[in-house]
Amino acid sequence: MCLAIPALLVERLSDDQGLIDLGGIRKSVSLALVPEAVVGDYVIVHVGHAIGLLDPEEAQHTLAIFAELERSADNTDAAVARGRLVPAP
Template identity: 50%
Template sequence: MCLGIPGRIVSVEEDFPRGGIVDFDGLRRPVCLAYTPEAAVGDHVIVHVGFAISVVDEEEAARTLRVLRAMPDAIETELGS
Protein backbone atom coordinates (compact mmCIF):
# COMPACT_ATOMS: atom_id res chain seq x y z
CA MET A 1 0.00 0.00 0.00
CA CYS A 2 1.23 3.50 -0.82
CA LEU A 3 0.30 6.39 1.44
CA GLY A 4 0.43 10.13 0.93
CA ILE A 5 0.88 11.96 4.21
CA PRO A 6 -0.38 15.55 4.67
CA GLY A 7 1.92 18.20 6.06
CA ARG A 8 2.27 21.99 6.24
CA ILE A 9 5.11 23.76 4.45
CA VAL A 10 7.23 25.79 6.89
CA SER A 11 9.99 26.89 4.50
CA VAL A 12 10.72 26.88 0.78
CA GLU A 13 14.07 26.84 -1.01
CA GLU A 14 13.95 27.87 -4.66
CA ASP A 15 17.00 25.79 -5.59
CA PHE A 16 16.83 23.15 -8.29
CA PRO A 17 15.04 20.98 -7.59
CA ARG A 18 12.70 23.16 -5.55
CA GLY A 19 12.43 21.94 -1.98
CA GLY A 20 11.43 22.88 1.51
CA ILE A 21 10.71 21.77 5.04
CA VAL A 22 7.30 20.26 5.78
CA ASP A 23 5.81 19.81 9.25
CA PHE A 24 4.01 16.50 9.74
CA ASP A 25 2.13 17.05 12.98
CA GLY A 26 5.30 18.17 14.80
CA LEU A 27 7.86 16.15 12.82
CA ARG A 28 9.73 18.27 10.26
CA ARG A 29 11.33 16.76 7.18
CA PRO A 30 12.88 18.01 3.93
CA VAL A 31 10.58 17.48 0.95
CA CYS A 32 10.95 17.96 -2.79
CA LEU A 33 8.42 20.56 -3.98
CA ALA A 34 9.23 20.29 -7.71
CA TYR A 35 5.82 18.74 -8.52
CA THR A 36 3.93 21.48 -6.66
CA PRO A 37 5.37 24.75 -7.99
CA GLU A 38 2.34 26.68 -6.72
CA ALA A 39 2.90 25.57 -3.10
CA ALA A 40 4.01 28.25 -0.63
CA VAL A 41 4.84 28.53 3.07
CA GLY A 42 1.70 27.76 5.08
CA ASP A 43 0.14 25.55 2.39
CA HIS A 44 -0.70 21.93 3.07
CA VAL A 45 0.64 19.26 0.73
CA ILE A 46 0.29 15.53 0.35
CA VAL A 47 3.76 13.92 0.45
CA HIS A 48 4.67 10.50 -0.92
CA VAL A 49 8.23 9.15 -0.51
CA GLY A 50 9.66 12.63 0.02
CA PHE A 51 7.84 14.35 -2.86
CA ALA A 52 4.92 16.74 -2.46
CA ILE A 53 2.42 15.47 -5.03
CA SER A 54 -0.52 17.82 -4.48
CA VAL A 55 -1.64 20.89 -2.59
CA VAL A 56 -4.70 20.45 -0.36
CA ASP A 57 -6.65 22.78 1.88
CA GLU A 58 -6.28 22.65 5.64
CA GLU A 59 -9.60 20.84 6.10
CA GLU A 60 -8.61 18.04 3.71
CA ALA A 61 -5.21 17.71 5.40
CA ALA A 62 -6.88 17.40 8.83
CA ARG A 63 -9.40 14.87 7.52
CA THR A 64 -6.62 12.74 6.01
CA LEU A 65 -4.62 12.85 9.25
CA ARG A 66 -7.68 11.65 11.19
CA VAL A 67 -8.06 8.70 8.82
CA LEU A 68 -4.37 7.80 9.08
CA ARG A 69 -4.44 7.99 12.88
CA ALA A 70 -7.45 5.67 12.93
CA MET A 71 -5.84 3.04 10.70
CA PRO A 72 -3.89 1.13 13.39
CA ASP A 73 -7.11 0.71 15.39
CA ALA A 74 -8.98 -0.37 12.28
CA ILE A 75 -6.27 -2.87 11.40
CA GLU A 76 -6.23 -4.31 14.94
CA THR A 77 -10.02 -4.63 14.88
CA GLU A 78 -10.00 -6.24 11.44
CA LEU A 79 -7.28 -8.74 12.43
CA GLY A 80 -8.88 -9.49 15.78
CA SER A 81 -5.79 -8.41 17.76
Protein backbone atom coordinates in the same frame (compact mmCIF):
# COMPACT_ATOMS: atom_id res chain seq x y z
CA MET B 1 0.12 -0.02 -2.57
CA CYS B 2 1.25 3.57 -2.13
CA LEU B 3 0.82 5.82 0.84
CA ALA B 4 0.84 9.60 0.61
CA ILE B 5 0.29 11.78 3.66
CA PRO B 6 -0.75 15.41 4.13
CA ALA B 7 1.87 17.70 5.65
CA LEU B 8 2.07 21.42 6.30
CA LEU B 9 4.63 23.39 4.29
CA VAL B 10 6.46 25.54 6.83
CA GLU B 11 9.34 26.88 4.76
CA ARG B 12 10.43 27.09 1.14
CA LEU B 13 14.08 26.24 0.69
CA SER B 14 16.38 26.61 -2.30
CA ASP B 15 16.45 24.26 -5.30
CA ASP B 16 12.73 23.35 -5.28
CA GLN B 17 12.93 22.03 -1.72
CA GLY B 18 10.59 22.72 1.16
CA LEU B 19 10.44 22.00 4.86
CA ILE B 20 7.26 20.20 5.92
CA ASP B 21 5.83 19.53 9.36
CA LEU B 22 3.91 16.39 10.19
CA GLY B 23 2.97 16.16 13.83
CA GLY B 24 6.17 17.84 14.98
CA ILE B 25 8.42 15.92 12.63
CA ARG B 26 10.11 18.18 10.11
CA LYS B 27 11.62 16.97 6.88
CA SER B 28 12.89 18.42 3.66
CA VAL B 29 10.97 17.33 0.56
CA SER B 30 11.04 18.15 -3.13
CA LEU B 31 8.49 20.73 -4.29
CA ALA B 32 9.35 20.31 -7.98
CA LEU B 33 5.91 18.85 -8.75
CA VAL B 34 4.04 21.63 -6.89
CA PRO B 35 5.96 24.83 -7.65
CA GLU B 36 2.84 26.86 -6.75
CA ALA B 37 2.94 25.68 -3.10
CA VAL B 38 3.42 28.46 -0.55
CA VAL B 39 4.13 28.42 3.17
CA GLY B 40 0.95 27.44 5.00
CA ASP B 41 -0.29 25.10 2.25
CA TYR B 42 -0.92 21.44 2.91
CA VAL B 43 0.86 19.18 0.45
CA ILE B 44 0.50 15.47 -0.18
CA VAL B 45 3.89 13.82 0.40
CA HIS B 46 5.02 10.52 -1.07
CA VAL B 47 8.59 9.21 -0.70
CA GLY B 48 10.18 12.61 -0.25
CA HIS B 49 8.18 14.45 -2.90
CA ALA B 50 5.22 16.76 -2.55
CA ILE B 51 2.92 15.46 -5.27
CA GLY B 52 -0.06 17.76 -4.88
CA LEU B 53 -1.85 20.40 -2.86
CA LEU B 54 -4.64 19.56 -0.44
CA ASP B 55 -7.56 21.60 0.86
CA PRO B 56 -6.83 22.57 4.51
CA GLU B 57 -10.14 21.11 5.76
CA GLU B 58 -9.48 17.81 4.02
CA ALA B 59 -5.93 17.75 5.40
CA GLN B 60 -7.19 18.31 8.95
CA HIS B 61 -9.82 15.60 8.52
CA THR B 62 -7.22 13.10 7.26
CA LEU B 63 -4.77 13.98 10.05
CA ALA B 64 -7.56 13.51 12.63
CA ILE B 65 -8.22 10.02 11.25
CA PHE B 66 -4.50 9.18 11.50
CA ALA B 67 -4.47 10.43 15.12
CA GLU B 68 -7.48 8.24 15.96
CA LEU B 69 -5.78 5.21 14.42
CA GLU B 70 -2.67 5.92 16.48
CA ARG B 71 -4.72 6.20 19.71
CA SER B 72 -6.47 2.95 18.86
CA ALA B 73 -3.15 1.18 18.26
CA ASP B 74 -1.77 2.56 21.54
CA ASN B 75 -4.84 1.26 23.40
CA THR B 76 -4.47 -2.15 21.78
CA ASP B 77 -0.77 -2.27 22.68
CA ALA B 78 -1.60 -1.32 26.28
CA ALA B 79 -4.27 -4.04 26.48
CA VAL B 80 -1.79 -6.64 25.18
CA ALA B 81 0.81 -5.47 27.73
CA ARG B 82 -1.75 -5.88 30.55
CA GLY B 83 -2.63 -9.37 29.31
CA ARG B 84 -6.16 -8.41 28.31
CA LEU B 85 -5.57 -9.25 24.67
CA VAL B 86 -3.54 -11.99 23.11
CA PRO B 87 -1.60 -10.80 20.04
CA ALA B 88 -2.35 -12.54 16.77
CA PRO B 89 0.26 -15.08 15.68
